Amino acid sequence: MKRIEKLGLFLYLLVLFSCATSGINKNQFNLYGLDEETNLGNQLAQEVLSEYQKQGKIYNDQKALEYINQLGHSLVSYAPEQHFQYQFYLIKTPEVNAFALPGGHIFVFTGLINYCQNEAELAGVMAHEIGHVVARHGTERLSAMQAADLVGRIILSGLSQKVDPEIAKLAIDITATGAFLAYSRENEREADDIGARVMYQAGYHPEALVSFFSQLGQEAGKMSKFEVFLSTHPDPQNRQQRVNDLIQTLGSTESLKWDSKEFQALKARVATIKYPEEEAK
Secondary structure, three states, X not given: OHHHHHHHHHHHHHHHHOOOOOOOOOOOOOOOOHHHHHHHHHHHHHHHHHHHHXXXXXXXXXXXXXXXXXXHHHHHOOOOOOOOOOEXXXXXXXXXXXXXXXXXXXXXXXXXXXXXXXXXXXHHHXXXXXXXXXXXXXXXXXXXXXXXXXXXXHHHHHHOOOOOHHHHHHHHHHHHHHHHHHHHHHHHHHHHHHHHHHHHHHOEOOHHHHHHHHHHHHHOOOOHHHHHHHHHOOOHHHHHHHHHHHHOOOOOOOOOEOOOHHHHHHHHHHOOOOOHHXXXX
């Protein structure tokens, strides 16, 4: 019994203090190497695309795809680290959202394009998602969950004769969920910081990210199409202030870009999409 407890403690400390050295936050805990993250991202992207394909939600408009990839790769070229080959996808849905998978797969919803007032706002959201990839938040959060699960298994094996297994399992679940939520808020702040800097370097006014958060905060709770974005990108008001503070440290913003005729043409194109879920209402 004591041997199990000592082994459990050793494994716990080993997992807790073993950190990857690649990524913006050099002390981040990550069980995945870069090649493993790339392979994981490729697999997840194929599964996500397959599901969206079944739902008829892949937006294959060639001009729209060319635009989103040109904008995305332009932003990526200013990212502080270049570990992955980025791919950008358009998903046909009225939901206002975008998300990133490990390894550089970024999904942009047509509802987001329709909601953004200008190109700089869209660039801001995409730069934010690029920030998640750069900082490797996907595998960082997955690593935290896996570590919590490992610790839980150690606890169960070491305490099974002393503690009700159901109580021990409940403690494990709480620990895992707590770690996940804590990383989520920290990740969002870091992605905002990276995204605002990428925007600035790429020639876009980072104030657009602030205006996007401001508008989003006003819309919170009003329409279902914002629910997913707000659940995965929490606390827009406080993030708005944080980005505002960061802008003050970046330098002159006088010549930075807000909009383009290409974006407005894309927005007009997307506005003509007929969504089955809206027509059914």
